[in-house]
Amino acid sequence: MLPTLDIRHYLGEHPRHQHAFTQLVLPICGRMDIEVEGRGAQLDSRTAAVVAAGAAHAQSAEAHSRFLILDCPPTWLPEQNLAPLARQLFVPIAPAARHLIEFADLTGSRVLPQHAGQLAPLLLAALGQRPAAMPCSFERLLARVQANPQAQWSNSDMARLAGLGLSQLHLRFRERFATSPQAWLASVRLQRARQWLTESDLPIAEIALRSGYSDQAALTRAMSRVEGVTPAALRRSLGKDLRSCGQ
Numbered sequence: 001m002l003p004t005l006d007i008r009h010y011l012g013e014h015p016r017h018q019h020a021f022t023q024l025v026l027p028i029c030g031r032m033d034i035e036v037e038g039r040g041a042q043l044d045s046r047t048a049a050v051v052a053a054g055a056a057h058a059q060s061a062e063a064h065s066r067f068l069i070l071d072c073p074p075t076w077l078p079e080q081n082l083a084p085l086a087r088q089l090f091v092p093i094a095p096a097a098r099h100l101i102e103f104a105d106l107t108g109s110r111v112l113p114q115h116a117g118q119l120a121p122l123l124l125a126a127l128g129q130r131p132a133a134m135p136c137s138f139e140r141l142l143a144r145v146q147a148n149p150q151a152q153w154s155n156s157d158m159a160r161l162a163g164l165g166l167s168q169l170h171l172r173f174r175e176r177f178a179t180s181p182q183a184w185l186a187s188v189r190l191q192r193a194r195q196w197l198t199e200s201d202l203p204i205a206e207i208a209l210r211s212g213y214s215d216q217a218a219l220t221r222a223m224s225r226v227e228g229v230t231p232a233a234l235r236r237s238l239g240k241d242l243r244s245c246g247q
Contacts, residue, residue: 004071005116007109010061018056022072022082024123025049026093028105029148029210030065034058041090043067045147046140048093048127052086064150064209068104070120085127097126098147106200137163138172149189150212155181185212190226193219197234204231 010032025034025048032043036057043049051057053074061067072082085091093101100123104112112119141162145153158181159169173181193211196202202210208219208231220230229237 003073003076003116003120005104005112005119006069006071007105007112008067008069009065010059010067011063013060014058016056016058018054019051019071020053021074022053022086023051024070024072024085024127025051025059026068026070026097026101026123027147028066028068028101029150030062030067032059032061032065032067034060036089039089043090045098045144046093048091048097050082050085050089050091050127052082055086066105068101070116070123072120076120082124085124091127094126097123098143100126106196108200108202137161138176145185146188146192149185149192150210153185186222189213190222193223193231194227194234197231198238204235207231 007028025032025043027043027045027048029045034041034043034049034057036049036051037055041047041049100119104115104119107115141158144161145151145158155166155169159166162169162172164172169181173179173184177184179187189212193207193213196207196210197204200207204219205216208214208216211219213219213222216231220232223234224230
């Protein structure tokens with residue numbers, strides 16, 4: 001049997017259950033509280049879970065969260081390939097693994113299963129890599145925001161996650177990006193929207209929500225103001241088959 005890859009939404013609480021296969025839970029966006037054999041953690045853009053075959057687990061996820069799920073049947077790989085990750089249970093997501101997760105998300109749930117045989121070994125190898133150095137709290141904040149641009153990021157939220165005061169937060173953003181935290185957030189959202197517009201066939205309305213805009217009209221206003229083009233016009237210029245109407 002081959003591994004399977006899927007993009008799933010977990011709404012609310014899921015009671016304790018078991019699988020006959022090892023399952024990797026890789027957050028795309030949002031967070032999940034998970035408990036596996038008495039050990040608990042919160043999964044987000046920095047942390048994945050490797051649930052061994054037969055391990056009892058339960059979870060509860062935020063609304064609008066999405067997760068890349070890799071199910072590994074017992075006959076797919078020798079035990080020694082998965083055992084180290086399963087023993088670790090909660091695994092840091094190295095940059096290489098994050099790029100693969102984002103690629104899988106852009107590929108889309110309809111096409112993704114066709115690539116499971118190629119992507120699964122790459123994901124396992126990337127998760128086995130150790131980061132060269134632990135990033136500082138400000139770098140972790142930037143990664144968190146970039147992985148979840150649709151969240152309601154206030155300056156207070158960002159300062160708390162970075163372990164900084166508000167004035168220090170503004171100073172760090174001026175030194176690093178020559179702009180304010182909210183202006184940087186707006187550029188991240190617009191960049192992510194443009195990426196999905198050019199690299200996926202997701203509806204424009206869904207891209208707007210995933211990128212942190214209240215609706216398609218809000219994305220259209222922001223892109224028109226900054227780039228002088230609407231999302232629909234951008235897609236027409238690329239010859240994409242739109243599944244969303246309007247400007």
